[in-house]
Amino acid sequence: MECIFKNQPRWARRKEARPQELLAAALDLFVERGYAATRLDDVAKCAGVSKGTLYLYFSNKEELFKAVVRENVLPVIGEAELAIVQHEGSSIALLRDIILGWWARIGDTKLSGISKLMMAESCNFPEVAKFYHDEVISRGNAMIERVLQRGVARGEFRPIDVQQATNVIAAPIVMLMMWKHSFGACRSEPISAPEFLATYIDLLFRGLLADPST
Template sequence: MSPVLDDPTPPGSTAAPAHQRRKAERPQELLDAALALFVEKGFAATRAEEVARRAGVSKGTLYLYFESKEELLKAVIRERLSSRIAAAADFVASHEGSCADLLRNVLTLWWSDVLRSDASGVFKLVIAEVRNFPEIAEFYFREVVDPGQRLLGAIIERGIAMGEFRPLPVEMVVHSLVLPMVMLCVHKHSLGVCHPSEALGDPQHFIQQHMELLLHGLTLPGGDPGSSGSPGTGTTSVAPESRPT
């Protein structure tokens, strides 16, 4: 029987026939298969036909959707990470209120979502192999690193301008926020597979604690910028008479 006749869609339904739905799902199936294999075997060691086989299609079908293995990896990065950053940017743009709360929400929700999904594997993949693929490195910087840093940097700058955060170097703060999260993803797909860490067993709790650790170093007492020391030092001034001799 043809797939159309076997399709259980009720008569008169506007749902697409089964073979059309299957065709529409193929790009996502190829992305899922590609990411799984790239993380397991590495990008360079994975062949296009292996991706096609895991997705249940022919190599020729893969090339109908993606013209090369490099374009397939770019699509994985765009779908797994770039789209999430764009969604976070919309959330940040609509936020009103505390910048500390905004950072907590953005980073905890964003990174928890990434860590629960296979998107976390992209970081291990990029760190391990992107140096050998300059085109992918440039794409990753343009699609993930640059927009992610600008997004967080804007929150930090807003907090400084509002007198809520200390006037610290914005780029340094962004790196302090992000790099431990990247390493958490790398750990999940490397040492964490063989030697799970009890402290990292609950990624969301770790992220929340990480955020509190950093925010206590950023937030001024009472949000009063006058209580800080010299701009950029992050220290509180000490009256001369109270200094130790």
């Protein structure tokens, strides 16, 4: 990975920009190396600051990782939560927007590497795993459950086990992100994300709709 700030002299950057530079460098390193292998020395070097400067903003690697998630992932969840509250159209359109919006903002970007990191290393770092579960997974699942409950209540979706349906809906998206950061890098015929998502949404909606002909 090429450090994105290495060609900028320290004096040329404003002090208030340093936290963002550190978070950007940390995101790149966490995605490339994983949580365990990312060292704060390397984050500081990549951001073009001393390790002492990094400690002015983040007390340890766990706090740095949490800040990366809060800066990059949680705003996307917050926007989706607001969109659900404000949506006045069909539940099908809302669920489609949530799925495609998540892929555009998370899955199709380097942020999907955070999901892969958590799948691979959560057992080794339980405090980090708990944070990610509470702040990302639980809120994401709650969004899907809310859309499903809305659809059932309005007669758009057939009666279902909302909790299990949420797990089923989330699983293919997680798989696609995992594939992107594993076999996707070496498979001769990579999975086309747009085609995958179109097929997934078609199958999903045919299973959910109270009247599949609509």
